[in-house]
Amino acid sequence: MQIVRDLAGYTLGRSDLVRRAMSKKKGSVMEKERRNFVYGNEEEGVKGCVANGIPETVAQTIFDEMIDFAKYAFNKCSTRSGLKSTKSRHCLTKPKILFRKEKEGERIIRLRGMRG
16 A cells, blocks of 8 residues: 555555455445545544645546556455365365375375364
């Protein structure tokens, strides 16, 4: 959240609040943060883009770009990645019998993946 820190004077903690609001797609929080980003908020220690010499229209455009990025970057897991995690969980919880060649012609059976 370097953008909100550099352009609007957010603190590290405050910029993390913006990140969380973006990731959870909280519209009301993001609109409040838009006002803080563009115009600042003395009570919350945010200087704002306008006070830092950035034109209002540019600041609004930057915030719109951040919102568009959040829609893309913070999307929910796809079905495919959910399937991968299900398979991974299955491999960790269900025993597998593996065959490993120790000596020529000899096979040893061992259990793998025995967890909780």
